[in-house]
Amino acid sequence: MNTRPYVFPGATAAASLRQLRASAPLVHCLTNDVVQSFTANVLLALGASPAMVTDPAEAAQFSAVADALLVNVGTLTRPHAEAIHAAIHAANQAGKPWVLDPVAVGGLSWRTEFCLGLIKLKPAAIRGNASEIRALSGLSASGRGVDSGDDSLSALPAAQQLALGTGAVVAVTGETDYVTDGERSWSVPGGHLMMTRIVGTGCSLSAVVAAFAALPGKRLDNVTAACRVMSCAGERACAVVKGPGSFTPEFLDNLYLMREEWLNGENIG
Ligand SMILES: Nc1ncnc2c1ncn2[C@@H]1O[C@H](COP(=O)(O)OP(=O)(O)OP(=O)(O)O)[C@@H](O)[C@H]1O
Ligand SMILES: Cc1ncsc1CCO
């Protein structure tokens, strides 16, 4: 296994973004109650189509026709768990990719058991913060509620192990994001500490990962492109806003206006 991460090229991110804008994937979002509207706006700004179809009676029907499914356990309830199982089953039957965001796994027993069951159901990708990825792969973790207490590099071996064990591309986010299929790993620069002070930057990133997972081509590169697009928009937004209150409009504008050359290392320009 080649464990050393290489910096993800901006041109590869740009190629995936071009494909995303051309194909406008329909993303079925089973996400938490805190971030519904923000998540939908992030997908729309990028050119994807979100739909939150959440009742167990409809979830399976919709995930079979959507291009990708997002499963986020942030505000997991029993009806939600039922909808998640139905949707994953239908997505798998229809050959559609699904993505897991294991919010607060490690800190809470029921959702941890639940997600340990989900990762046996062939997710295309898993995106979490360092504490969540460490916990999901069975390592000790120091998460605090939905926030990470661990450094993303410390979770890279866990991410690689999780990728090999599940077949998923695993993205672990933080100051630097790392994305791996267990054999090869990319590092993703950019972002800003202020992004941890606005709710839903990680959750909406997972929805964007689902959108990019629907694209043809290398899944590892497409998922990494999702991380790069979000870190780029976040860094650019944070460079011009005073604080979290004005982040959202600036972030959405940067996603909407994203130019391919912004995705190269030199971010602000
Ligand atoms: N210290 C940091 N410096 C730069 N960017 C960061 C930092 N921490 C997080 N980010 C960026 O913020 C985004 C969300 O990542 P994070 O790891 O905070 O997810 P999360 O904990 O799941 O978030 P949430 O649960 O609030 O949705 C990613 O794009 C990541 O690159
Ligand atoms: C704050 C919060 N609580 C449950 S889910 C969520 C959104 C961030 O993950």
Ligand SMILES: [Mg+2]
């Ligand atoms: Mg999260």
